[in-house]
Amino acid sequence: MTEKKLKFIDLFAGIGAFHISLEKLGHKCVFASELSYDLRSLYKENYGIDCQGDITKISIESIPNHDVLCAGFPCQTFSKAGNQNGMKEARGKLFDEILKILSYHKPRYFILENVRNLLMHDSGNTWNYISHKLDELGYFFDKRILSPHLINIPQHRERIFIVGSLKSIDIEEMQWPPKEDYVNSVDSILNNDEIDSNLExxxxxxxxxxxxxxxxxxxxxxxxxxxxxxxxxxxxxxxxxxxxxxxxxxxxxxxxxxxxxxxxxxxxxxxxxxxxxxxxxxxxxxxxxxxxxxxxxxxxxxxxxxxxxxxxxxxxxxxxxxxxxxxxxxxxxxxxxxxxxxxxxxxxxxxxxxxxxxxxxxxxxxxxxxxxxxxxxxxxxGARVQSLPEQIKLPETKTASFRVLGNMVNVELVYRVAFQLLKNYNKVPTEETIDIFEEV
Incomplete structure (x- = not known):
């Protein structure tokens, strides 16, 4: 991978999709935060890292220095399926916690993810606020609507990815994952057909x-x-x-x-x-x-x-x-x-x-x-369609598992975005991708 490991932090970590992707690129997680106690325990079990709790209760000074900030910050308040209260409620204001960390630690890179409606929310005022604040902090940044189906994964899940760097060259030379011509059938992620129907x-x-x-x-x-x-x-x-x-x-x-x-x-x-x-x-x-x-x-x-x-x-x-x-x-x-x-x-x-x-x-x-x-x-x-490796342990119940899977960012998409964003930080080898179907 890169000649020097970059240090990254994983905010609103969930099941750890950002962790998997950046670790696959050879980088090291030095801090993770997640509100759910159960998911923090699972994070420890999957990655051997003590995941911290509510980010609003953690002093910024105690967060280790890092090169990359990763955050799939809460999206429900910006989603068309939610109340769209945006930054008027506590969850919507969590983006400001990201700004505080960026301002204090000045990591060279960040990768953020949210629902695509973030762009249009509140007639564009939410995005204007976000972009203005990132610009004030001196970051060069870009955004793109991406979905797993664009890279041959059978799920349509459009999300906005926002990437930034303190160096303009990283953004100028970054290439977003190109759209592929073919999308696999869902059969590629299914277990065998011996499973009994569980439909009511x-x-x-x-x-x-x-x-x-x-x-x-x-x-x-x-x-x-x-x-x-x-x-x-x-x-x-x-x-x-x-x-x-x-x-x-x-x-x-x-x-x-x-x-x-x-x-x-x-x-x-x-x-x-x-x-x-x-x-x-x-x-x-x-x-x-x-x-x-x-x-x-x-x-x-x-x-x-x-x-x-x-x-x-x-x-x-x-x-x-x-x-x-x-x-x-x-x-x-x-x-x-x-x-x-x-x-x-x-x-x-x-x-x-x-x-x-x-x-x-x-x-x-x-x-x-x-x-x-x-x-x-x-x-x-569902874990396969979200590109999670087979060894990653999910919550014990079906309901809890799908709550996690429904909230997470697709691992393969993060991997490809991160590969392109970080490629100028020292020498990077030929791209390799996670084959999420290899064990199916």
Whole structure:
């Protein structure tokens, strides 16, 4: 590796993805910090290092001098899936802890990672703050949206990588990992097919029903995306404040699946016949929501002659409203789930091609499903898709494992980014990569 080992610190360390990547390049971790006690214990077990706790409680002077600062700082507060409070809440302010360390220790390099929405959060003000502060500290820096699928790993998980150096040459000559032409199928990370299905029967029934729905449509008719079946037959108004509409006005319209609202003698009964996104809407619905609703209604009007009452009644009877939403993201392919990837999300039942594993998320109920075997992916399979070496120990429970896997940065992406960023610090050999599929 390099002629001289660089010292790096691993902040918000989690399972230690940055640690693995930089150690693979020959560098040495001199400090790690992680809020979770369980993950600190696991860090010690995996890497033999005493991982410190809450970074806000650690004196900056006690952090060893280092050459590289690595941090996948908390992203939930910047994510579209979160509350987007950003730097208004404690987690969002943790970036300032990074700034304090950079200001005091002045490491030559840093590598940061977060959700891609960090760029657009708060109309760009969050990124403007970050870039201004890094510039004030004298760093040259660059950023790029990267995803494992760009380097032949079957997971679409777009994240922003921010790299910096006190030397302009490091940034000027850095080459971001190029996009590869091919993406492996998810089969490349799976265990053998002898594993029994662990998918709940009610979810299998949901998938069978949506399969029937697809097969009733003509081959030249693709289902609208996203499909909100609650709008089939509905005609309530879209350009008004729903919560302020009086009862007599509601009586003019139809609710979910064409239910006549004139039969409701109270607003409470009216709202029972409307989708949740109506009940929770404050003010006039945004344009995007109006568009989705209108297009779903149009799709149903044009295709209801193909949709049997039997199938539609099964969909209406689904236990959860999210199961009544459907996202078929495989246009032009066979309308079967056998060769697809499936995910039950709050936004609906999502179907993807088998080289399009969705982002692993921290919610265990949204673990991706392998259509070929009608089972959830296993923690060790999720670890492979995140490029973790086989010897790295995960938390003991499935829920805890996927919480870690959903929060971590992809090891192979970090490795390639770090290789390029650090290549000018002494002599670097020909690039080698981590073959995450070699032991599968």
């Amino acid at each position: 029967l009610e979810k299998i029934n949901v998938l069978n029903t949506w399969g029937e729905f697809l097969n009733e449509l003509p081959k030249d008719v693709e289902p609208y995306r996203p499909l909100w079946s609650m709008e089939f037959g509905a005609n309530y108004p879209l350009d008004v404040e729903w919560e302020s509409l009086p009862l007599n006005e509601w009586h003019k319209y139809k609710g979910m699946y064409g239910y006549p609202l004139k039969s409701c003698d109270s607003l409470e009964l009216v709202f029972e016949k409307l989708p949740n996104y109506v009940k929770t809407q404050k003010g006039i619905p945004p344009t995007w929501k109006q568009k989705f609703i209108y297009n779903n209604r149009t799709f149903y009007k044009e295709n209801k002659k193909f949709i049997s009452k039997t199938t539609l009644n099964k969909i209406k009877d689904f236990k959860l409203e999210s199961w009544k939403k459907f996202e078929w993201n495989c246009p032009g392919t066979q309308r079967i789930f056998y060769d697809k990837l499936i995910q039950f999300r709050g936004s609906g039942v999502r179907i993807k091609k088998n080289n399009y594993l969705p982002s692993l998320v921290t919610v265990s109920t949204q673990i991706p499903i392998i259509g070929k075997y009608m089972r959830y992916i296993l923690p060790e399979e």
